[in-house]
Amino acid sequence: MDLFYVLLILLVATRAFGEIAEHVGQPALVGELIAGITLGAIVAEYPGVFPDLVGLAGNEVFVSLTDLGMFLLMLFAGIEMQPHKILQYSGGALVVALGGMALPLALGLGLGWAFLPESDAKLAQCLFIGTALAITAVPATVRILMDLGQLTTRVGQTIISAAVFDDVMSLILLAWLTGLLTFGAPLGFADVALLFGKIALFFAVTTFVGVYVFPRGGRLMHYLKARELEISAVLAGAFAFAVLAEWLALHFIVGAFVAGLYFGRRTIDAESYERVKNTVSAMTFGFLAPIFFASIGLNLDLGALSGAPLFAGLLIACAFFGKIAGAGGAARAAGFSARDATAIGVGMSPRGAVELVIAGIALNAGLFEVVGPGNRIVANLFSAVVVMAVVTTVLSPIILKRVFSNGSDSA
Amino acid sequence: MDLFYVLLILLVATRAFGEIAEHVGQPALVGELIAGITLGAIVAEYPGVFPDLVGLAGNEVFVSLTDLGMFLLMLFAGIEMQPHKILQYSGGALVVALGGMALPLALGLGLGWAFLPESDAKLAQCLFIGTALAITAVPATVRILMDLGQLTTRVGQTIISAAVFDDVMSLILLAWLTGLLTFGAPLGFADVALLFGKIALFFAVTTFVGVYVFPRGGRLMHYLKARELEISAVLAGAFAFAVLAEWLALHFIVGAFVAGLYFGRRTIDAESYERVKNTVSAMTFGFLAPIFFASIGLNLDLGALSGAPLFAGLLIACAFFGKIAGAGGAARAAGFSARDATAIGVGMSPRGAVELVIAGIALNAGLFEVVGPGNRIVANLFSAVVVMAVVTTVLSPIILKRVFSNGSDSA
Numbered sequence: 001m002d003l004f005y006v007l008l009i010l011l012v013a014t015r016a017f018g019e020i021a022e023h024v025g026q027p028a029l030v031g032e033l034i035a036g037i038t039l040g041a042i043v044a045e046y047p048g049v050f051p052d053l054v055g056l057a058g059n060e061v062f063v064s065l066t067d068l069g070m071f072l073l074m075l076f077a078g079i080e081m082q083p084h085k086i087l088q089y090s091g092g093a094l095v096v097a098l099g100g101m102a103l104p105l106a107l108g109l110g111l112g113w114a115f116l117p118e119s120d121a122k123l124a125q126c127l128f129i130g131t132a133l134a135i136t137a138v139p140a141t142v143r144i145l146m147d148l149g150q151l152t153t154r155v156g157q158t159i160i161s162a163a164v165f166d167d168v169m170s171l172i173l174l175a176w177l178t179g180l181l182t183f184g185a186p187l188g189f190a191d192v193a194l195l196f197g198k199i200a201l202f203f204a205v206t207t208f209v210g211v212y213v214f215p216r217g218g219r220l221m222h223y224l225k226a227r228e229l230e231i232s233a234v235l236a237g238a239f240a241f242a243v244l245a246e247w248l249a250l251h252f253i254v255g256a257f258v259a260g261l262y263f264g265r266r267t268i269d270a271e272s273y274e275r276v277k278n279t280v281s282a283m284t285f286g287f288l289a290p291i292f293f294a295s296i297g298l299n300l301d302l303g304a305l306s307g308a309p310l311f312a313g314l315l316i317a318c319a320f321f322g323k324i325a326g327a328g329g330a331a332r333a334a335g336f337s338a339r340d341a342t343a344i345g346v347g348m349s350p351r352g353a354v355e356l357v358i359a360g361i362a363l364n365a366g367l368f369e370v371v372g373p374g375n376r377i378v379a380n381l382f383s384a385v386v387v388m389a390v391v392t393t394v395l396s397p398i399i400l401k402r403v404f405s406n407g408s409d410s411a
Numbered sequence: 412m413d414l415f416y417v418l419l420i421l422l423v424a425t426r427a428f429g430e431i432a433e434h435v436g437q438p439a440l441v442g443e444l445i446a447g448i449t450l451g452a453i454v455a456e457y458p459g460v461f462p463d464l465v466g467l468a469g470n471e472v473f474v475s476l477t478d479l480g481m482f483l484l485m486l487f488a489g490i491e492m493q494p495h496k497i498l499q500y501s502g503g504a505l506v507v508a509l510g511g512m513a514l515p516l517a518l519g520l521g522l523g524w525a526f527l528p529e530s531d532a533k534l535a536q537c538l539f540i541g542t543a544l545a546i547t548a549v550p551a552t553v554r555i556l557m558d559l560g561q562l563t564t565r566v567g568q569t570i571i572s573a574a575v576f577d578d579v580m581s582l583i584l585l586a587w588l589t590g591l592l593t594f595g596a597p598l599g600f601a602d603v604a605l606l607f608g609k610i611a612l613f614f615a616v617t618t619f620v621g622v623y624v625f626p627r628g629g630r631l632m633h634y635l636k637a638r639e640l641e642i643s644a645v646l647a648g649a650f651a652f653a654v655l656a657e658w659l660a661l662h663f664i665v666g667a668f669v670a671g672l673y674f675g676r677r678t679i680d681a682e683s684y685e686r687v688k689n690t691v692s693a694m695t696f697g698f699l700a701p702i703f704f705a706s707i708g709l710n711l712d713l714g715a716l717s718g719a720p721l722f723a724g725l726l727i728a729c730a731f732f733g734k735i736a737g738a739g740g741a742a743r744a745a746g747f748s749a750r751d752a753t754a755i756g757v758g759m760s761p762r763g764a765v766e767l768v769i770a771g772i773a774l775n776a777g778l779f780e781v782v783g784p785g786n787r788i789v790a791n792l793f794s795a796v797v798v799m800a801v802v803t804t805v806l807s808p809i810i811l812k813r814v815f816s817n818g819s820d821s822a
Contacts, residue, residue, distance in 0.1 A: 003475050004482070004663055008650035015643045022636045064414050064472045071415070225433045228697030232426045235698060239419035252415055275689065279697070282690040286639030287646060 001052050001059055007291070009050060013039055014290035027147030027397040029140070032290045033352070036297020037390065043298075057298045067252070069292030070139045070353065072284040074253040075238045077142040077160065078260020079277055080151055083210070086161050086261065089154065092334040093161030099330025100162060100348050101169055104133035104322030111318055115311050117375050121367065124180045125381065128362050129315070131177055132355055132385045133322055135170040136163040137393065138253055140296075140350035143289065144397040148404060155340050159347040162327065164254060166348070168199060171250060174358060181365040198248040206241055206255070210262025218268035230272045231279050234263055251354070296352040296393060304384035308377050312384040319392050323349040343403045352393030359385050412463050412470055418702070420461060424450055425701035438558030438808040440551070443701045444763070447708020448801065454709075468709045478663070480703030481550045481764065483695040485664040486649045488553040488571065489671020490688055491562055494621070497572050497672065500565065503745040504572030510741025511573060511759050512580055515544035515733030522729055526722050528786045532778060535591045536792065539773050540726070542588055543766055543796045544733055546581040547574040548804065549664055551707075551761035554700065555808040559815060566751050570758040573738065575665060577759070579610060582661060585769060592776040609659040617652055617666070621673025629679035641683045642690050645674055662765070707763040707804060715795035719788050723795040730803050734760040754814045763804030770796050 013035040021031030043053045056062050112126030119125075141163045142151070150156040172195055179187040187195075217233060226232075238259035245255030265273045304312040328345025336344065359382055362368070368382050424446040432442030454464045467473050523537030530536075552574045553562070561567040583606055590598040598606070628644060637643075649670035656666030676684045715723040739756025747755065770793055773779070779793050 002654070002657070003478060004650045004653040004657070008647060008654055011643055011647050011650065015637060015640060015647070019635055019637045019640070028637055061472050061475045064475075067414060224430055226426060226430045226439055228693050228695075229426060229430070231693045231697035232422055232701070236419060236422050236426070239415045239422065242415040243413070243419055246413070246415070275693070278686065279690055279693040282639050282642045282686070283694055284639075286642035286690070290643075 001056065001061065003061065006052050006056065006062065007065075009039070009053065010035075010291050010294050011287070014294045018290065025401075027144060027401065029143045029147055029289075029293050030394055030397055032293035033297045033390070033394050035290075036294030037300050037394075038297075039294065040298040040300055053298075057295060062295070065288065066292040066295040069284070069288030070253055071238070071242060071256045072280060073139050073142060073289050073292070074256040075234075075260040076277075076280045076284050077146070077151065078257040079263055079280060080146075081157065081160065081261060082264070083261045085152075085157050089157045089161050092331070092336075093158050094165055095334050096158060096162040096327045096330045096344060096348075097165035097169065099333075100136065100323050100327025100345070101134040101166060103326030103329075104318065105130040105173075107318040107322045108133040111311075111314060115377050117378065124177065124367060125378070127173075127177050127180065128358075128367055129381075129385070131170060131173045132351070132358060132388070133315075133319055134166075134173060135351060135354050135358065136166040136323070136348045137350045137352045137354040137389070138163045138167050138257070139292070139354075140352045140393050140396075141347055143293070144350065144400060145347065147397065148401060150343075150404065155336070155343050155347070158331070158336075159344055162344070163348055164257065167251060167254060167354070170354070170358075172196075172199075174361070175249065178361060178365065181362070181367060195249055199250060202245055202248040202250055202254075203258075205244060206258045206262070209237075209241075210258065214262050214267050218266075221268055221272070230268060230276050234259075234276050234280070237263070292353070296356065296390060299356050299386055300390045301383045301386055304380040304387050307380035308384060311377050311380070312387055315384050315388045316391050319351060319388050320346075320349055320395075339403060339406065343400060346396055346400045346403055350393040350396045351389040353389075355385060355389035359389075412467065412472060414472065417463050417467065417473065418476075420450070420464065421446075421702050421705050422698070425705045429701065436812075438555060438812065440554050440558055440704050441805055441808055443704035444708045444801070444805050446701075447705030448711050448805075449708075450705065451709040451711055464709075468706060473706070476699065477703040477706040480695070480699030481664055482649070482653060482667045483691060484550050484553060484700050484703070485667040486645075486671040487688075487691045487695050488557070488562065489668040490674055490691060491557075492568065492571065492672060493675070494672045496563075496568050500568045500572050503742070503747075504569050505576055506741045506745050507569060507573040507738045507755060507759075508576035508580065510744075511547065511734050511738025511756070512545040512577060514737030514740075515729065516541040516584075518729040518733045519544040522722075522725060526788050528789065535588065535778060536789070538584075538588050538591065539769075539778055540792075540796070542581060542584045543762070543769060543799070544726075544730055545577075545584060546762060546765050546769065547577040547734070547759045548761045548763045548765040548800070549574045549578050549668070550703070550765075551763045551804050551807075552758055554704070555758065555761065555811060558808065559812060561815065566747070566754050566758070569742070569747075570755055573755070574759060575668065578662060578665060578765070581765070581769075583607075583610075585772070586660065589772065589776065592773070592778060606660055610661060613656060613659040613661055613665075614669075616655060617669045617673070620648075620652075621669065625673050625678050629677075632679055632683070641679060641687050645670075645687050645691070648674070703764070707767065707801060710767050710797055711801045712794045712797055715791040715798050718791035719795060722788050722791070723798055726795050726799045727802050730762060730799050731757075731760055731806075750814060750817065754811060757807055757811045757814055761804040761807045762800040764800075766796060766800035770800075 014032040017031035017035035018028035022028055043050055047054050108130030109126045112129040116122050116125050141159060145151040145156045175195055176187050238256045241255035241259040242252035246252050324345035327348045328341045331344040332341040363382055368378060425443040428442035428446035429439035433439055454461055458465050519541030520537045523540040527533050527536050552570060556562040556567045586606055587598050649667045652666035652670040653663035657663050735756035738759045739752045742755040743752040774793055779789055
C-alpha cells in the first residue's frame with residue numbers, strides 16, 4: 001500500500017464527511033464512520049478506483065495506525081477525566097456494567113440457541129454471540145461523549161466507568177470463549193482465578209506508578225534539556241501501561257486510558273500540561289481518530305443483510321434492547337432519572353472496533369467453519385456481527401444526541 | 412512485532428540518550444543515533460533480550476512509522492522556512508549542490524574502479540558507489556541544523572536549498588543507475604528529458620497550489636466547524652504533495668518540505684499557525700523523529716570493518732572530503748567565508764536514511780551478487796556503504812558544532 005496516498009484519501013474523506021455531519025447537526029464521528037462505509041462500498045463495487053484501499057482493513061500497517069488512533073483516543077479521554085471522579089461513580093458504574101452485560105449475554109445465548117443448527121460448536125457459537133452483544137466499544141463511546149460534550153458530566157463519567165468495567169469483563173468472557181475454542185472446554189477455576197489475579201495486579205501496579213512515580217517524573221522534567229520531552233514522557237508512560245495491560249490479559253486501551261487518568265495538571269506545570277493535552281488532541285482528532293473510525297466503516301460487509309436478514313435484524317434489536325434495558329435499567333435502579341438512564345443505555349450500545357477484534361479472533365479460531373457453508377446463519381454469522389457493530393456505532397450517537405436534547409435534568 | 416512494546420523501548424532509549432548527548436554538549440540526534448546503534452548491537456549479540464527488535468529494520472510497520480517521522484521532520488522544516496529566502500539563496504545553493512555532487516561522484520567512481528574486480532557489473536557498482544557518495548540526507552541535515560539553531564541562518568538556508576537540489580539530482584542519478592541495473596543500459600535522452608519534465612511539472616503544480624490554493628483553504632477554515640481541522644488540512648496538503656512527488660519521480664520528503672514552505676503565518680490566522688506548528692513539532696521531536704533516527708542506527712552492520720577495513724575507511728574519508736572540498740569549495744567560490752564554507756561542506760556530509768534507501772534498491776536489484784561472495788570488496792560493499800552512512804550522520808553534527816563555535820562571522 002502507498003502509505004501517504006491512503007492517508008490522504010482517508011483523511012480528506014473522513015474530515016469532509018465529519019464536517020457535513022456537524023452541519024446537519026450530528027456528531028462528527030457519524031460522518032467519519034459513513035466516510036469509511038462509503039469508501040468500502042466504492043472499493044467493493046469498483047476496486048479499480050482506489051486499488052490501494054482494496055484489502056486495507058486487513059493490512060498490517062493500516063491496522064497498526066488504527067491501533068495508534070484508538071490508543072491516543074483513550075489516552076486523551078484519560079487526560080480529560082479525573083481518577084477520583086471515576087472512583088466516585090464506580091459503585092453505580094459497576095451495577096450498570098453488570099446489568100449491561102448480563103442481559104445482552106442472555107439475549108445472545110438465546111438468539112444463538114434458537115437460530116443455530118445443532119453441532120459440536122453450537123455452545124461456542126452461542127457464547128460468541130452473547131459476548132458480541134455483551135461488550136461495549138469504549139473508544140467509540142468515549143468519542144461520542146466527547147463529540148456531544150458529555151464526557152465529564154455525571155452521566156458521561158458513569159458511562160465511561162461502566163464501559164471500562166465492561167471491557168475488563170468482556171476480556172474474561174473472551175478468554176473463556178477462546179479456551180472453549182482451543183481446548184474444547186471452558187476455563188477451569190484455577191485459570192479464572194489467575195485471570196482475576198492478573199487484572200488485580202494491573203490495577204495495583206498502575207495505581208502505584210500513577211500516584212507515586214508520575215509526579216516525580218513530572219518534577220524531574222524541570223532539570224532536563226531535551227526538546228518536547230513532556231509529550232515523550234506521557235507517550236512512554238502510556239505505552240508502558242498498554243504493554244503491561246496486554247501482559248496481564250487486558251486490552252491495551254485500558255492501559256492507555258489509565259495512564260491518561262494519572263496524568264493531570266499537577267503532574268507537571270500547567271503550561272506543559274496544556275501543551276501535552278493540545279498535542280494529543282490534535283494528533284487524535286486531527287489525524288488518527290478519523291482514520292480509526294473510517295476503518296470501522298471499511299470493515300462493513302453487508303452479506304448478512306441478504307443472507308440472513310431476520311437474524312441480522314434481531315441481532316441489532318437485541319444489541320440496543322439489551323443495553324438500554326440492561327444497563328439503563330440498572331442505572332434507573334441506581335437512582336438515575338429516566339432520561340439519564342436511557343442515555344446511559346444508549347451510550348453503552350456501540351460495539352464498533354472491539355467487536356471487530358473479537359469477531360476476528362473467532363474467525364481465526366475457525367468458529368464459523370465448523371458446520372460448513374451449508375448453514376445460512378453460520379455462514380453469515382461473522383457478517384451479521386460486523387453489521388451489528390457498525391450499525392450500533394452509527395446510530396448510538398444520533399439517538400444519544402436526541403436523548404440529551406430532550407429534557408434538561410442533566411448534571 | 413508488538414507495536415507498543417517496540418515504541419516504548421525505542422522512545423525511552425532515544426530520549427534518554429538524546430538527553431545525555433545534550434548534557435555532554437552534543438546535538439540530541441547524536442544520542443538518538445547512538446541509541447539505535449546500541450540497541451542494534453544488543454540485539455545482534457543477544458537476540459533473546461529484545462526479541463521484538465530482531466529484524467525490526469525490515470519490518471513493514473516499523474518502516475512506515477519511520478517514513479512518517481521523516482515526513483513530519485521535512486514538513487516541520489518547511490514550516491520553519493520561508494519560500495522567498497529559499498529562492499533568494501537558490502543561486503548559491505545550486506552551485507554548492509553541483510560542487511557537492513560532482514566531486515563525491517568522481518571520487519566514488521575512482522574508488523570503485525581501483526578496488527572492484529572486473530565484471531559485467533563493475534560500471535553499475537562504481538556508479539552505485541558514486542551515487543552513494545554524491546547524495547545528502549536532507550532529513551538528517553535538517554535535524555542537525557535545528558538542533559544547532561542554524562536552520563534559518565544564511566548558512567542553514569543555503570545548506571537546505573543545496574541539499575534539496577542534491578536530493579532531486581540524486582534521484583536522477585538513481586534512475587540512471589536502476590536503468591543500468593534493469594535494462595543493462597543507462598537511460599536514453601528521451602528518458603532523461605521525461606524525468607526533467609516530470610520534476611518541472613512537480614514544482615509548477617506545487618507552486619501554483621501553494622501560492623493560490625493554500626491561502627483560500629486557510630480562509631475557508633473560518634467557516635468550518637469540525638475540531639482540529641487546521642492540522643488535518645496541513646497534513647492532507649503535505650500528503651498530497653508527497654504523493655505527487657512520488658508520482659513525478661521525486662522522493663516524498665521533497666513533497667512534505669515544499670508543502671511546509673507554503674504553509675505560513677498568512678495562510679491561516681496567527682493563532683492557528685502557532686497551534687499547527689506546535690503540534691507538528693511535538694509529534695516530530697517528541698515521538699517520530701527519534702524513532703526515525705534510531706532506525707538509522709539499527710541498520711548498522713559492522714561486517715565491512717573486519718571484511719574490508721581499508722575500503723570502508725577510504726569510503727568514509729571520501730564521503731567527508733568530497734562534500735567539504737566539493738560543496739565547501741563551491742561555497743567559498745560563491746563568496747562564503749572560509750568558516751561558513753566549511754560549515755556548508757560538513758552540513759551536507761550526512762548520508763543516513765536516504766543512503767539506506769538507495770542501498771536497499773541496489774541490494775534488491777542484485778548489484779552485490781553479480782560477482783559472487785568470492786570477492787571481499789563486493790561482498791562487503793553494502794555493509795561499507797551503511798557504515799559510511801551512519802558514521803557521516805553521527806560525526807557531521809559533532810564536527811559542525813565545533814565549526815560554528817569557532818569564529819563568529821555567521822549570518
